Amino acid sequence: MQQFPCPxxxxxxxxxxxxxxxxxxxxxxxxxxxxxxxxxxxxxxxxAPKGEAHEIWVHRSCGEFFLMTRNTETRAVLATQALPGRAGE
Amino acid sequence: MTRYSALSLLSQGVRGHRGWRPAWAKTHRPKPAYDAVIVGGGGHGLATAYYLAKTHGLSRVAVLEKGWIGGGNTGRNTTAVRSNYFYPESVALYDLALRLYEGLSKELNYNIMLSQRGMLIAAHTPAQMEICARIANAMQLNGVDGHLMTAAEAKARIPLLNQTRDARFALMGGVWQGRAGVARHDAVAWGYARAASALGVDIIENCTVTGIETQAGAVCGVQTNLGPIRTGRLGLAAAGATPGLAAMVGASLPIHTYALQAFVSEPVKPMLDTVLLYLGTGTYVSQSDKGELVFGGGLDRVPTHGQRGNLPAQETVVSGLLEMFPAFAQLKLLRQWAGVVDVVPDSSPVIGPLGPKGMFVNCGWGTGGFKAIPAGGWLLAHLLATGTHHTISRPFDIDRFTTGRLIDEAAGSGIAH
Amino acid sequence: MSGWRHPSMGHMIDRTSPISFSFDGTPLQGFQGDSVASALLAAGPRVLGRSFKYHRPRGLWGMAGEEPNAIFDVQEQGLGCPNQRATTLPLRAGMALRSVNTRPSAQGDWLGVMDWAQRFLPAGFYYKTFMALGWMRWEPMIRRMAGLGRLDPAHMPAATTPALNALCDLLVIGAGPAGLAAAKAAADQGRVVWLLDEATALGGSLRWRGGEINGAPWAEFANATETAVLQAGGRVLTDTTLWGAFDHGSYAAWQRRANAPDRHWRLRAQQVILAAGAIERPMWFANNDLPGILSAEAALHYLVLYGAVAGRRILLATGNDASYPVAAALAQAGAQVILADTRQQTPPAPQGVRHMPGATLSRAHGSRAVGAATVDGHYIDADTILVSGGYTPSVHLHCQAGGKLDWAPACDALVPRPGTAPMATVGAANGAFGLALALAQGHAAAQGAGPAPQATAPAWGLAAIRPNPQLRGRQWIDPQNDVTLKDVKLAAQEGYSAVEHLKRYTTLGMATDQGRSANFAGLAAMAALTGRSIAQTGTTTYRPPFVPVPLGVIGGLRRGSAFDPPKRLALEPQHREMGARLREYGGWLRPAFYGTDEARAVQSEALIARKTVGLYDASPLGKIEVIGPNAAALLDFCGYVPMSSLKPGRARYGFMLAESGIVHDDGVVLRLDTDRFVVSASSSHVASVRMILEEARQDRFASKDVFVHDITCNWCTLTASGPAARALLVQAGVLAPGSAAHALPHMGVIESQWQGAPLRLARVSFTGDCAFEISVPLRHASALYTALDAARTTLGGAWIGLEAVMILRAEKGYILVGKDTDGVTMPHDLGWSGPRSKRQDPYFGDRALFTAEAQRPDRRQLVGLVTPQHTPLPTGAHIVPNSGDLHSLGFVTSSYYSPFLGRPIALAMVNGGRDLMGETVGVFHLGERMQAQICAPCALDPKGERLNG
Incomplete structure (x- = not known):
């Protein structure tokens, strides 16, 4: 079970x-x-890079789309952030 | 090459089996140049090499495998073969594969244990039965054996199916293909390797491609960890690794990669005689000759290149299996593994030229590549040898994403691969 | 019959409670507290099963999950369960054990003749033969011979295993000395520790090897650890196997409980310490698979815990110090023991034991069980051979978590490379053999304060023991799958020398013991045969599960109605009361029809709805509110039909496309106010439509200017349709004559009040008749139902199920997305080409409507079909040319008998269908060819006059 930090x-x-x-x-x-x-x-x-990937994900529970940087091979999550202009709303 | 037969087995048995030679010759050093180089020593790549040598008479062919042959998705699937498809283009492709499979043990002189025990796609609602009718009719019109099975027929064939009152999915019937079945996956890779090797193909394991060389818009060679290799014809058959290879020449593919898990139970005596896909649970299952249940279901949710599965998908697939067969709760999970599948938006493969002249791909098989191995190899060999599409591979060219003429089985039949 | 029960040893068993059980029909006796394996060992039968391929006699080998042979079908209380491992199964009264792979019994298996043909059945023989007549000619025979135990078709275990989630500071896997030391060290500092062990009690090998920790018996330390863990808020779980390490630090464990359902644990921890111990290796000599050959460690285990003694005349062959206490204990228990050690330099011989230093066991003798052995050319009489070929650390979970291994010559094993997995491995699992070392490593890994617990036991000395390819006779590498050293040799000779090829070609390590005793030998043999080191040869990949786990544990409670549960209507009890037959539509359980005779009920409901009024529950219809100054702009972008020109109080039908131009959903959009819309998504598309709206909102709009809010499950919607719909609403008190609502035109929307509740009325129609959608908040659903139902009775209307609604909408040629459309249908295929040709502003799916494929004139298009027959065309039938060559031109998507029109109607998607109006085509269904005529989709009231009511 992987875990992702929703911003x-x-x-x-x-x-x-x-x-x-x-x-x-x-x-x-x-x-x-x-x-x-x-x-x-x-x-x-x-x-479909093997390694570091920059992706847009949605947290279905809150409905927010966000950016995630992760390694597609090791599955390490490197960073997540809100879409530009949406942080701190 | 020592011919395999009951007689040779007997005579070798008497002599302590000292006469068997390596199934395929181990090439540790590639030659400086080949007529064609295939990247990817799975079923598709090895079959490509075999047909290039056998059908097209190319003698200098190399297969480059970064690990051990058959170690990717060829050796990580649930071994089903079938051609129960909806679109004529798909039927032509997958039935070519099935027909080649039907003669493959003899052709390769290697028993791939093709067991055509039939496959049922089981429906639970009137709406699913209507879709099953649509598929069965499509199969019949496309000249493939398809049969719309009633609930009674299905229950007679699979008596252990859940028929209790609280069954979540009552059985209504489904689509049956009698020629569908299973084959021994490793044997397909090894059989093609052995036959290709006997025809002079170099199979080079532990060889990683690090670059693709071009000159004036045409392929002229590859760089590998074992040194450069010159070739004018390059075939990529590397499943989830294909986008990375294509990127070496700046080409992109419509591929996302996901982990697909497969599961094996402890073995028991025969109790399930067909391949079964349950639309209600999305779980599919068959029983191997060894007695193990081999089953699987949907993809893991997160795109990945790691060959590992996670618990949520396991719980879903296993609970689906038990909903279909409550008695299977007596069994234990013995093994589980995952393959990285190369998923294309329309879930049909990409076969054809890509990037520089002389480079061709055979990828995007997603969850369904094993059943297509002979056709995938046969068609890629045709492309490499002639430079042009066979009519069967033409619809699967990457240009369909530009024209919009996708071949989406899930869209047409409501049932994914 | 060589095993026996010691008169006093064995603290696990209760000699006052004898238990009767049977094996292959023979009645036997054990004691409360026995495992099936200990009871069998003490009771004496040696041949417990037959091997998979050659049907060689097989007996007990080990003491836990590594056991390859003692596997039974167990019958209890009339129900069977296959493949139960004797070593991990507690003995219960009345158990009937049946050996597997035997005909008819383990003792007298006539398929034992297979062993005579063994020379013709080497590894992978089936790849070389069975081709001439086709594999399927031979396969049934092979299938019958394969497969271990038998499933009991009548036994359907209930789904009772709950899945539980837990978090802790430190997860310690294994409660042997290293695990205990780690748990104690962490708990003493107040950390929340979960300590897991697959055995039934704490202590690991201390339980049979004994020992002192900090100068006191080890059990005191174990008790103190348990107390400390519990006091710090942790848990101690015995009979619990941690079987899987997954991504992002998650773990799965299987807990077995007596007289209670098992549990499936999903665990996460700040820190993980692996202290899973090591498994004793076999030795390799001729006939090393004979019954009566056991792991030395296991023999001590059975002696100390259960008083079960492996034999009377025992040969113990070893190459390490760990076997000396075993020999001593057995001699003390009264057995004759000969200790043969491959080393010249050995510890002193235990008292009463005949010692043979520098001696190698080369052959076991016996037909069905051990009778003697050859050691260095000497024939030695023995009824039991115990062996210890060294120890293999249990590194599985380290490797599952991505860890790498290093070859450690000192302990002759592959051990975890530190820092390569998110866990620390300690004790024997780390190659640290010996009590003091294990305690020290456990303590250190948990960052223990102060000195580590003290013990005096020295580290073990050991010699490397390997399969010897020069030795004559058959040496088993994998006893359950019948893989011998010759098979490994053959694999190497034929080029299957990569470890994965070796495994797959010979099936080595793929048995239900998961290669615990086989893998190392296979690896070592292949290394020797190919002239590589073990490290160079590599290992196969370790994957979950660590031990075979019951499918029922993983599947959990998700069965029956709890498997993908359908959504339920608030009025379900009322519908059931009225005799509704419920069926699943788009994830909702909804009335299909009312009554028992489906065909009659559906026809009657559809007719009444056309003649007077039909009522149906439309609550699952999506209700997504889009609110804010940018609401209209958002809907314009997301929809195919623009909504900004819609006037407040009005409704408009439209489509939502996928970006690929495919019709994703259709439905009516209500504009309640300038900045307030409700999107009526179809019930199965609510979630995806909401996501399309959200994505566009967040991507393209200042998100405070528009909000998307799904209120589907907050409202109940009942629909009244038919000539008497308005009268019904008046009678129910929903519409006041003369009110604005009463005069609501087609596609009009109004919000008002009803009995103090908010009420929304929409005059939209899915049937072609005058129809009202009446929506109230869920808590008023029952009142609305009562009022409408009373009025219905007076007017002679009917509740109608979804099947009748299907007929009504198909009579009008109204489509159902997903049934009449598929994943290639674009709006212009349905006749909705206006926005495509007119719109200049960007909208979702716009560009894809102009690909080459989208512009083909012969795309599949929606048409109606008229059949000369009285019965409807089969849905799913294909449209084919009227004569000549059979090929598909499309298919029937909806087909019903219309009771109102008195004839069958049908909708179809046909290539270039709109240009074929009036033409006769063939209809192909399961080999039969019929005829039909292409017509417009709308079969009833093409001018729409009925809409006015």
Whole structure:
């Protein structure tokens, strides 16, 4: 059982969380100007790094999305933080 | 190569088995150059090498394996083989695999113990039965043996199923494929390795690829811990390690990696004669020839590259099994392990060219790669040898994510792999 | 018959309480307090089972989880349980033990003839043969021969094992000397310690080896430790096996309790100390699998704890000091003991023991059990051979937690490399053999204050003992799986020399003892055969479980109604009272129909709803409030159909897409006020719709300007549908004639009061008739039900189940997402192409609606079907060409008999279906081909006049 620190609720069990996406992929807009390749890259391609990964997770219990840096091989959690602009609300 | 047969076993038995040679030749030093190099010594990679040598006559082929052959997902699955799929593209792919499996022991002269004991996908609600009808009809239209089983038929075949009054999921019937079954997973890897080795393929274990060399947009070789190797044709068949290899040439794949656990109970005398997937619990199970229950269920929740499972998924899978078979609570869990599966958004594999000219991938099999090994190898060999897709692999090209023409079995049939 | 019961030794047993049991039909007797193994050892039968492959006779070897042979099917109170290990099973009155792999009994197993064919059945022989006629020709025979015990089909153990979570400062695994010292040191400093041991009492090997700690009998130290742990708020759990180390410092333990359900512990600790001890290794000589060959340590264990003596004429073969007390104790108990030590330099021989220094045991003699042995060429008469080939530290949990191992020549074993796992390993598990050393390590690992507990026992001297490939005869490496040294040799010869290949090819270490006695020998043999060191050869991966754990313990209470429990309606008792048959829909248990005859009830309900009024419980319908100045903008982004243009007091139907453009959900959005909306997600999509809204809210909006709040489970919603719906509401007092609510138009929404309760009325329709959704807070559900039901009775309406609702919506061609749509359906496939062609602003899923695939003209599209037959088309049937080549053009997604129309209706998804209106197509179902005509999805009231009521 892994544990992740939700920036809002603290350390909770893995079953309360859901992986949302790899971090750092802004949504390409407007649609009319987005090429098929760019859209496919945004929607589907991923780095799936072995080692350090920057990801967006959601703590389903509180509904907050946040950033997590962790090692996908050792499963060590390196850091979590609220999405920009959401800390301290 | 000493031919395997009852007769050779007898004659070797008399001579104390001193005449058996290594099943595959151990190559410790790669040659400086090969006609084709395959990265990944699992079932898919070894099968690719075999078909390259056998079907396409390439003599200088190397398989590079970073550990020991068959040590990835080939040796970490629940060994089911089947082609009970919905889309024609999937049926063509998986039934090619099943047909090759059906002749594989003889072709490789290595008993892979293919046991076509049939598989039931069991339904519990009218809505699930309607989906099962949709699949059974799709299978029949695609020329594959599919049968819509009634509850009575299913119960007769699997008498230990939970039929108590408080059963959470009453059995309504399901889709049956008689040709589905199980095979001995290690034997598939070893059989392909032995047959490929006999055709001159170099199988190089403990060889890690550290870089991919290109020249003018085409592959020209790889760097390894055992030195550089020149080749113009590179096949990647490394499951969860494929994204890392692709990244060496700046290419990306639509892959996330997860741990999938499998479980084995202590052995008992025969009491379950088919492969069973229960839609209600998501747990699947069969009984091995040795008498062990081999079972599994959903993925662990957290994307990972670590071959370890965690307790929440274990509790879910085991409680699901016991809900299906309350009598199995007499048994004990003997072993448990996890493989890193390469999951693609539409849960179909990615087969085809990627990145520089001459580089091809065969990955993204997710939880279902074992059953496809002969087809995956056969199709990647075709790509490496001819440079172009076979009609069966064409729909699985990575370009489907750009065109939007995904092959999503879960979407079409409501049932994931 | 060589084992016997000592007249006075054995403090675990109660000689005043004899217990009767049977083995393979033979009645036997033991005592209260015996384990099955000790009772059998004392009672005498030697052949307790047969081996898996060659059906060789097998007897008791060990004393705990390492036991490979003494495994039985146990019958108690009429119920059987397979594969019970005698060493860890307490003896109970009336137990009937049945040996496994025997026909008909362990003593006389006719499959023993298999051993004659052994030379033709080497490791992996099945990979080389059984190909000619196909494997399945041979497989049934092989399956019948394999498999240890028999499952009792009638025995369905109840789900009674609770899962419990606990936290502590220090978790100590193993309560031998090292574990006791660690627990005491930490508890003395006030730390909360959990001390676990799989045995039934504290002490570990002290229980049979004895010893003094701080100058007093060891039991005093154990008692003081237990007191200290309890006083500091910790727990001491015996009969508890810690079987798994998982990520982020979590552990699983299995606690066995007498006359109470087992427990499944999930543990976390600030610090973990592993003190799991070591397991004695066998020795390797010809016929080392014969019954009557036991672990020396186990023999002492049985003697001291149970008074069970392994034999009368005993040969003890060893290479270490630890066997000397064993020899002494047995001699003192009255057995003749010969002690053969491979070393020349040895401790002095114990009194009464014949000592053979520098002597090597090369062969055991006997057909069904040991009768003699050859030691250095001397034929030695013996009814029992005890062996000690050294000790293997139990490092499993260290390795499970990711730890690495180092080869330690001093203790001839692989030991944990410090700092590689989040736990400290101490005592014998760390290769520290000997009491003083164990105490010191345990004390230090727990940061004990002051000096460590003192003991005088010296560390053990030992010699390395290995399988000898030059020795003649068959030497067993893995007795349960029948793997011999020749098999390891063959594996090496054939190239299966990587440890994992060796394991998989020979099945070495894969038996139910999990290789505890086999793995080291296999490793050592492979190292010797390939000219590598043991460290270079490596080990197989250690994974949970440490011992086989009952599936019922892991599965816990999650069975029956507690397995993935469905959500329940507040009015479920009322529905049941009315004869509802409940079924699961989208995770909710809802009335499918009322009555007993499904077909008749559904048809009748659907007809009454069209003719007068039908009432149904729509509470599971999602109710997600979206509130704030940015609410409309958020809904515009998340939805396919824009909602910002919706007027307050109005409702609009729309879709929510996935980013891939696929229809994720459909439903009506109510605008209660400028900045207040309610999204009616379908019941199974509430959680995912809420997450889509939340993600967009947090990603794109100043989040204080819009909030998302799921209130689905706070409200009860009942729906009245049909020509008499309005009359029913008036009669129930929900609508006052002449009020604004009474005049509410189609797609109108109003909030008001009813009997002092907040009430929300929405005139939205899933049936095509005039319909009202009436919502009140949950506490008023019962009152609303009573009022509506009374009015229904007067008007001749009916409660209708979901099955009838399905017919009503299908008559109108209204889709059900997930049934009529699938994971490739886009909104324009359903005829909703307006927003796709008009919208310029970004919305979820926008770009994906314009991929090449999304623009194909022959996409599967929603159509209706008319069949000339009287019976409905089968749902799940495929649409095929009317003649000629059979291939799928789509499939039937919904199909019913419409009682109101008096004919079957159907919806289907068909390739390019909208261009095929009026055309005849084939319908394929399970080999049969029928015909149908493509039509518009809406079969009833295409102009929508019935909506006005």
């Amino acid at each position: 809002f609720c603290g350390l909770r069990e893995e079953t309360e969380f859901h992986f949302a996406a790899e971090a750092g992929k802004p949504r390409p807009e407007p649609a009319a100007q987005v090429s098929a390749d760019r859209w496919a890259a945004y929607l589907y391609l991923s780095a």
